[in-house]
Amino acid sequence: MRRGEDMRIQIDRDLPVPVTTQIQGQIEYGVSNGDFPSGSRLPSVRDLALDLGVSPVTVSQVYRNLQAKGLIATVQGTGTFVQSLAADDASRSGTSRVDELLRRALVTAEREGVSRAASLERFQHLVAQNHHGTPLRMVFVGVYSHVTHAYVADLRRHLRPSDTLSATTFDVLASDAAARAEIEAADLVLTFAHRVTELRPNVPPSVEVATVNLLPSERTRVALAEIDPLARLVIISAIPEFLPTFRRAVARFASHVESVHAALHGTPDAREALARADVVVYGTGSETVLDGLPSHVRSFEYRHVPDPIHVERVLLPMIARLRETRSRPPRAQEVR
Template sequence: MNKNSSNVALGDRTSQIEQDAQERILANLAATLDRTLPVPLGVQLRGLIEFGIGFGELVPGQKLPSVRELAERAGIAPMTVATVYQDLRKSGLIKAKPGAGTYVNDGHTRDGLRSTSMRKIQRRIDALFNEAEEMGLSPTVVSSLVNARAARGRSPSRPMHLVIVGHFLDTTQQYADRIREYLGPNDSIAVTTLSALQAGKPLPQPCDLCATFPHRRSDVESLIPPGTPIVNLNFIPAEETRAQLAVIDPMARIGVVSIFPEFMAFMRPGVLRFTPHVSDVEVRLITDPDLTEFLQSLDVLVYASGAEPLLKDLPAGRQAIEFRYVPDPHAVRQVLVPEIERLRSAPLATKEEIE
């Protein structure tokens, strides 16, 4: 086989892998929509995509089904899918490539972290050469000074101050505790909630970098000081949660309670993924009027983080499992830590640049 034939074969295999991935996404989205839930299908669809992005099932650069494909497979109106995609584009979670389709965003395009940084550096370089010219120094001399500085390597690093924005203070603090081990000894990390910011409370400390859920990014962006860099936090189910689900009695009646309507459709397959020996589970929203009666009928309750108050209504002797998520360590190492180090080594902004 010649080189050209090998390249064609490789291209065919790559194309087939991409098609298979798109088909899996299409099938999963269509199959997971649950018409028995008291939540509009459009709200469910948006929640499924948001959750998929936030929890690493839809990775940056992944192509999403077209509006027509998803509408036909899921049996919903194309306008419903189009509206969901439009909302997700506005929030920066997905992006449309003209003539190519719709893709999961990389988390940096929306605020232009890289391009903004490059423009700042370019302005500093221009100012440096202009100042040198006024002092009678040639561009060659300035270039030599810059090269000599680059050869010395990085300057001593400065401490970084992170703020994590979540839904509930206790669980957000748990996220921060997990992330802390990746930080430097002089770095600090503090937590707050979206509701606290919406109530007008300030950030708990000076913030060099803010981290939050992908689907809450645009909300947080509007509530923190302009220009504050933001990164997406991705999550995976906690090991303890997976272990507890795996040993549930297959004959037990299992109920799931969600806090947010848009994530109800996601929680059922999320539980069943780790309980393959269980045939089905029932899902309720924490605000359902029949919640107390529902809890009394269960052998095992699986509840979303933040729903702890409902445990007081769970009969004694019944098992309760928090469906807890933790920051994805791979995403922390590959996205969060590099962004921290980039900001750590960047020059401090001047007053003029901040304004």
């Protein structure tokens, strides 16, 4: 799902997932994929409870859980908002300042009789001269190793060849001293918005933490669109809080399929559904669902990729600001 589209929180009574988990999961994953951008306002406890037909106590508990994770904040008398990361705010602010400076430079150049084409050529020359700025050391901390490496491979396309971006997971970080040392030596650590609070104690205060938004990959969207409308589709997730978001995403990209059953990996319900399935779509972490699956059953993993818009508008400007800071001579830093 993209920003601004279908942001309404819903409850699916047919899912084998508690209501509290459904609500919390939709907000957490909504923050991670940009459906709930930093600073966006969430419904009040009373309004959301009324909309979903649940007790205000249930919604209040979800909001307390999300506040404890650092994902949302309640401002007395104003409302509840998605928490903004300082790094993201600085990136947006920095981008605005750069835009203004570039506009002023263009106006000044025109007053001096320099055409815009000549200004652009000169700017490109200056960028090329500064191409070999200070290399940055970055680490992406994910959940599952193989997809984390895939995210890193995608993000590397946007970085300079001299930059390093490595991949690790929360599990590895908890048990591997070398992984923790790599974090301590990094200039920037990347993760998902709903895992920042969990990651932050493992990162020195001097090292910035930034988030990466995700969206369903093109291959996943195309595969969902190609499913036979008459097929019996089964979706499997190993993560209960992800199942409602998973179900809604599949409904969006495979809206033409009438028979869709969502289940948690490893449960009796999942085994019964798989026995009748024509197509199986499984979330990351549920790969063993393929064991024993008949050869005639089509299956594929529901995969995400880093959101290129978020990378372009938020992450890269933040990296540019960080590179400038790291490139500044020590004395200049002290003066500042």
